Amino acid sequence: EPEVTQTPSHQVTQMGQEVILRCVPISNHLYFYWYRQILGQKVEFLVSFYNNEISEKSEIFDDQFSVERPDGSNFTLKIRSTKLEDSAMYFCASSRTSLTEAFFGQGTRLTVV
């Protein structure tokens, strides 16, 4: 069964550093998403991406964050100048259309120290 893969599974970074979280969505999917989940809290929407541009973003997704689809297979989330409060699980998801179900990756646990 096709799946969304995320790397790395765990990333530790120092406060103020930049991190790039990587995702390989399912190959025939057209919609891509990032969500995050701070430990013990809800899963929160960050951004959706369609047709090579951001289609919607949440208030969390400020100038510190950016997304990119650098080639036909990868989808990345860049966090500049990380803060302690950026520590969370980050989930990538993809869907074939806007009406079909989203498939989530297993997440990257980001720890900012």
Add this chain to the structure above:
Amino acid sequence: DAKTTQPPSMDCAEGRAANLPCNHSTISGNEYVYWYRQIHSQGPQYIIHGLKNNETNEMASLIITEDRKSSTLILPHATLRDTAVYYCIVGTFFGGATNKLIFGTGTLLAVQP
């Protein structure tokens, strides 16, 4: 905020049917009901969705009331591996813009041996 109300937790005996309720009294005519689950901080997993008709797939059944103000997810024969947080989500995903999912706190289903 999420537009659904779910009990915070439920227990179910292994092998029995698990019936998870969800209230969505403010649902509008073009909004779908989606169910996802999250097993121990893994990525959320799609279960089923519906608009107004009852739906069944290999994982579960979804029963939507005639007035669409509530629904029930049924796991016909719960196993220990079904222990997870179950999320009921409503949303309109037409127009190709996005498939943003707004997660609430969900129901923690504990399947007991």
